[in-house]
Amino acid sequence: MTGDPLFRDGVDLVDIGIMGLKVVVAFGFLLVATMFMVWFERKLISDMQNRIGPNVAGPWGLLQTFADGVKFFFKEDLRPENADPLVFRLAPYVSAVTAFLSFAIVPVGGVFKDVPGDTGTVNIFGRETFLQVADPPIGILLLLAMSSIAVYGIMLAGWSSGSKYPLIGSVRASAQAISYEAALGMSVVAVVILAGTLSTHDIVARQAGGLNTWFLVTSGVVPFIVFLIAATAELNRPPFDLVEAEQELVGGFHTEYSSIRFALFFLAEFMNVITMSAIMVTLFFGGPAGPIFFGLTWFWPTIWFMSKVMVFLFIFVWFRATLPRLRYDQLMDLGWKVLIPLSLFWLMFISLKELRASNDWNWVATYGAAAGGLLLGGTLLVTALRAGDRAYQKDSEDA
């Protein structure tokens, strides 16, 4: 049984109504969460830097983001003379829409059990349904698709501004996104192999049962670490924020943007932070799993989910306050020479482990053969690298 039970026996008006309700609630929730995320980041980073931070609008400055949003709406919308009018207007919407869409696949609640059949459903207006906007068969691939489309928003914004700093920023951004997407994708695949499914709902269901069934543990922590680093790079968050390094690029791809168009980029950025945190909780930390104490049973999972997301939001802000920005070559080295080989190796290891378990192969023979193959491949690779080095040095000496 796959897919939302809501649609299993035909679709009527009530189903459409529930679906509409889910979309509106998710949209509203995400907007409000983004608003508070901006406040949370500013306040927390002020604390870490020994400042006070926003404290005028509302209690503890809670309404600061709201005030900023209103201000953005009423500001003049500037467009540079050299800008490409159509693409300049299109780019912010691409960023914002993709940021919204990727959140749709995250299960935000429901009591999951590791048994076949429907689990983690809730009852709304007499219909069983999942607590997530959509559970498409491609599931987690939607995240990868949306993050690869989000590159367009940044790239087109930089190009269409008709100005040099945004262009440099957007070229950096797309190079960075493409480099880290491979590592991100491969750590997702490690989870998909263990779960045997792409659907986010089923991935969460497979992790139900306890701490030791979370994919964080069963995948051996490495995919999670790779995912966390690659996600930070995908989000263009510090220490990977070369895209908008203000000391060299003014503001990066959004230098020429003002008023509500700039606000859309800002919104998309923080929304992506929330979505990535939610995806990490879904993939590695059992989604809404957690003990249920008393009272409303559907209420606790959502609380657990949100607290887990909060931890990651805190970690992202912590990164920003703690880590200095990487140099461009360090960024590329980390992506291509460390994260991709590491995640590729770990992916092969996990596949072998699963294959051995499902075919009941002999322990010693399997891992012996694997170690032998690894040794042979490693030796060949080292020899090739040495030969390359020698040839390069000989060339430079001749010159």
Add this chain to the structure above:
Amino acid sequence: MVDTIVFLVAAAICLTGAVGVILARNPVHSALMLVMTLFGIAVQFVSQEAHFLAAVQVIVYAGAIVVLFLFVIMLLGVDTAQNLEIGILPAQKWAALCFGVGSLALTGYIIMAVDNPVTGRTGLSGAIDDTANVRLLARSLFSNYVYAFELTSLLLVIAVIGAVVLARKPAKELPDEAGR
């Protein structure tokens, strides 16, 4: 009914994009139109229940290949309208016309020659089972079509190595260039 509407809308998107690729004066606009076509095709895949192919279509074609196109367009600075009369081969226009008309005629002939072009059968990765999409595709890729698959990846490796060799000049030529 719904299928037909989805098909018509997606087909309209595909064709608009395809025509736009040719007609747009600006290469960046052309690339964006190409993305539109790819999205239309992804929708067609979804309506055929080939969800995995649709996702791969968006991730690989729209997300990687066209981004690379844009990258090249932006880095080489050819992002302005160009005079099409400069730098084309002598018979290029006529050859293009011949190829275009020829492939159109071939497509038309195939549609005419087959009695019923709509077989109603699902494709290889189509709706055989809800979950079997990925499994089925992997099975055929790594069993029946493994040689074709491996040869294609070999071709890609050769292309990458070729690009690196062409892009990296031997070190001894460098001082010459600097002195010039």
